[in-house]
Amino acid sequence: MVADRNIRLIIAYDGTDFNGWQRQKHDITIQGEIEKCLARMTNHEIMLHGAGRTDAGVHAEGMVANFFTTSRITCSAFLKGLNSMLPYAIRVLAADEVSPDFHARFSAAGKHYEYHLYTGKVMPPLARLYSLHVPIPLDLPSMHESLKILLGTHDFSTFENAGSREKDKPSRKGAIRTITTAQIEETTPDHLIVTIIGEGFLRHMVRNIVGTLLEVGMGKRSIEEFREALLAKNRNAGGATAPPHGLKLRKVLYGDTEQLQ
Amino acid sequence: MVADRNIRLIIAYDGTDFNGWQRQKHDITIQGEIEKCLARMTNHEIMLHGAGRTDAGVHAEGMVANFFTTSRITCSAFLKGLNSMLPYAIRVLAADEVSPDFHARFSAAGKHYEYHLYTGKVMPPLARLYSLHVPIPLDLPSMHESLKILLGTHDFSTFENAGSREKDKPSRKGAIRTITTAQIEETTPDHLIVTIIGEGFLRHMVRNIVGTLLEVGMGKRSIEEFREALLAKNRNAGGATAPPHGLKLRKVLYGDTEQLQ
Incomplete structure (x- = not known):
């Protein structure tokens, strides 16, 4: 058969x-x-x-x-x-x-990821497994501006962890990827969602972006320094990898004929 | 000391x-x-x-x-x-x-409870520990009307489980309690919240109300029959006890001078 x-x-x-x-x-x-x-x-x-x-x-x-x-x-x-x-x-x-x-x-045309953050002083127990606790006031406008820098097609080596691609097989694309949406919004008080939609992602890319973005939010890195980190094309220029539990794959995107309901 | x-x-x-x-x-x-x-x-x-x-x-x-x-x-x-x-x-x-x-x-003047229901076909994994899955279309208007019957001061014996009070010490109040808010609303598609606020509650009272209310929602019990169940003052007249995981104590209410922020 x-x-x-x-x-x-x-x-x-x-x-x-x-x-x-x-x-x-x-x-x-x-x-x-x-x-x-x-x-x-x-x-x-x-x-x-x-x-x-x-x-x-x-x-x-x-x-x-x-x-x-x-x-x-x-x-x-x-x-x-x-x-x-x-x-x-x-x-x-x-x-x-x-x-x-x-x-x-x-066949996938892209992926839609969300990273959930909670910025209140004490983490609500029912959210603890699904949001990262960052009990620090964050500079949302600067984070939003930094995310805009990611839009379009770039070499994302800064946000790529080792083991991302088979290094022996040089890929045509390398670390070049295209991001179509990158934003942060406060959905309910103290609950923030970072949304990143793109055509493809490198290993730990969203978590590395969020880890670096948090440094902007805490005032440890300026928007300009965030841009420089991206341009450095070097993992050492980026911030820490944000923990996994805040991350959620919302949706996989396909072309019109293959799009799911 | x-x-x-x-x-x-x-x-x-x-x-x-x-x-x-x-x-x-x-x-x-x-x-x-x-x-x-x-x-x-x-x-x-x-x-x-x-x-x-x-x-x-x-x-x-x-x-x-x-x-x-x-x-x-x-x-x-x-x-x-x-x-x-x-x-x-x-x-x-x-x-x-x-x-x-x-x-x-x-010192408590009352309690505010919520019971969470999910009525979609497949239970979302992230809600599974905090909502009861009822994969059946529910008659919300009839549930809402039934809840209104509970408003005010009644003998709630129908919704009281054994072990509620120390039976040897007859209480002045018996099973008489006062409910000030009882409603159901759809907060996001397929997510329903039953809200019950009252001055005091008997053992399993909210879960027994919800279990009986679900029978109204499924068309197994009419609004009139829900009223008769309350008036029967007999646990056997009520429906099953809804499972615990859908229930949440939102708030404890106190008088003006003792109210918490």
Whole structure:
């Protein structure tokens, strides 16, 4: 039998208790958990292709993944079956059959990330797993101006951690990426959301941007110094990597014909 | 030394991993954890008086409690010290010194509770610990009308679980309580909040009201039948007890002179 059906999943997860997206031999991961359930349902090994890898502790509201199968199980039965087997920290929001050309990663046109911050004095317990606590007044206008510097196409080496690309295989693109949205807003008092949407991201790129941005917010770095850091194309010019739990993959973007509901 | 200082705390907690508020010999509870920290700080045993007891799994944004101490530790040092020792699931939001007459429970004029519901098909992982999943369209107008029936002073025996009061000590009030606010609203799509504010509550009262209310929402019970259930003054006339994790103590209310910020 040929694995002729290509099934696309939209997946949400609380990354707190997982060792990231990517399958690992000895650790519990999102990809690993879903693949195990799919293998049980289809009676064959499944390779789940995610739109990207999220690090341990990072959350997702709209991760996209696809897999090929020989199974005749309907998409709604995949949805129900997976949600009945998976832990509640992982939910499949939608399942549909797509063209064999669709690949969650290669077909993706972009990604929408959010980084959540809480700036009040004491961290509310119900937000502690999903927001970074920064109990310091932040200079939002300067942070907003700094984010604007990222818009467009740049070499983002300053915000790229080691291990980002296979260094042996020189990539045509290198560390050049395009950011289309970069902003910060206060949604409710003391709750800030940094939104970054782009065509592609390097390893830890959003967390490295946020770590550097926080230095601007605290007055430790000027807007001009933020710009210089980007232009330095050197990881040492950037700030620390912000912790994973504030980060959330909101959505993966696709071209018009492949866009999800 | 006389324990002459009366310190009031405002406390928030994620009830998921605790066996409720009340101190217990062999279980981890909110009261127990805070008392342990206070004993370490003051070098004497502390009896923390809470405004009420919340069940295992119930959350709080504004629990109030007070304790007497001989210690000269300042309120701001109590706040910092407790937050440095307590798990992040429990946070002290404020500490201040109050008159010796203040008692978190006896001085309380009322309590403000919220019960959170999610009615979408698939439960978002990040809300799973703080909302009850009811993947069924609910009749909100009928639920709202039913809640109005609770307003005012009634005998709430229908919504009282066994163990509510010490049955041997007949209370003057019995099961008579006064509800001042009872409403349901959709805050964001599929997220509903039932708000109940009253002068006092019986054991499991909010959860029993919500369990019965859900039957109205699902069309299993009419508004008239909801009214008859209340008038029956009999637990058997009510619906099931809604699970604890959707419930949150928002605030404890006090008279003007004792109201907290």
